[in-house]
Amino acid sequence: MRFLSAPLQGYTDSAWRSAHAEVLGPDGRPDAYYSPFLRVEKGTIRPRDLRDIADGPEGTIPQIIFKDTEEFTLLADTLADAGHSRIDLNLGCPFPPQCHKGRGAAMVGRPDMLEAIAERMIAYPDITFSLKMRLGAESPDEWERNVEIIDSMPLCHVAIHPRTARQQYKGELHMEQFSQLASRLSKPIIFNGDISTPADIRAISTRYPTLAGVMCGRGLLSSPWLAAEWRTGTEWSHEQRMECLLAMHRKIYDIYSRTLCGEAQLLSKLLPFWEYPAVHLDPRIAKAIRKSRTLAAYNQAISTIRK
Secondary structure, three states: OEEEEOOOOOOOOHHHHHHHHHHHHHHHOOOEEEOOOEOEEOOEEOHHHHHHHHOOOOOOEOEEOOOOHHHHHHHHHHHHHOOOOEEEEEEOOOOHHHHOOOOHHHHHHOHHHHHHHHHHHOOOOOOEEEEEEEEEOOOOOHHHHOHHHHHHOOEEEEEEEEEEOOOOOOOOOOHHHHHHHHHHOOOOEEEEOOOOOHHHHHHHHHHOOOOOEEEEOHHHHHOOOHHHHHHHOOOOOHHHHHHHHHHHHHHHHHHHHHHOOOHHHHHHHHHHHHOOHHHHOOHHHHHHHHOOOOHHHHHHHHHOOOO
16 A cells, blocks of 8 residues: 555645655654646646745655646656656546646546547556546436546546536545446556544545555645554654644755745745644644734644644
C-alpha cells in the first residue's frame, strides 16, 4: 500500500510540500507528492506553475490539466524539456471554470478527445504517466463510455475519486461504481476520497485488498501526521500534533517572508494553511486566526496555540 499526497490548488504548493517533507521525515512523508495542476493560459503555461514544480521536495510529480491535444502537447513537451520523467493527468478537477472548458472531470465524458490524448501519449516513451479521475462530471456512470480508452493508456496507475464533479467534495461516495470501474481496469488502482484517519486507510485496504495505495488530500492537510500514524500504528498525542503544525507553520512563514511582499500577500498564503487543521485547534483560536486582517493580529493568534 502506497501513500500518496493529492494535489489541491491553493494548498499543496511547494512551500507546503517542503515544510511537510522536512518536518514529518521518513515515517511521515508520502511515497510521492503531486503538484497542483499546471495549465495553459492565454496560449502559454503560467510561469508561477513552472516555478512551483521547480521548488519543493525532490521527486514531486507535476500534474497537468488540458482541454485538447494541443494543450496536452504543450504541457508535456515543456515538462519533458525541463527534465521531468513523471506526469500525472488531471481528469478529476471538479471546479466549474475548468469543467466548462472541457478540462478536469469533464474530460471523462469526452471519449473522442480522450482517444486522441491516448494516441498522443505514445510520443513520450520516456515519460511515466499516471491519471487521477472522477467518475464523471454530472453522472457517476460517465466513465463507462471510455473505460477501454483509459485502460489502453500507458499508465503506471489510476487514482479514482468516486464522486462526480457536481458533488465537489460533498455527498456520498459511489462505491459500487468505484468497484465496477476498478474491476474493468488492468492498471494498479489508487483510492482517493474521504481518507482522514489511519482507520480509514485500514478499512479501504481491507475492503479492496488489491489496491495499490491511497491518495490523501484534505485529510492530509487536516492531519499532516496521517501517514506517520498509519505506518507506525501509533496515534500521536495532542502535544505532538501541535508541535508538528507549529513547526510546519514556521517553515512556511519563513519561505513566504522571503518570497512575498507586503502583509496582504503574506496573509493570503498563510491563512489557508490553517483552514483544514483548524479542527484540531481550540475554536476560539481558530476563529482568531481566520479573522486576522493584520500580521500583528495573526501572529498574536498563533502565539496562543499551546502544545
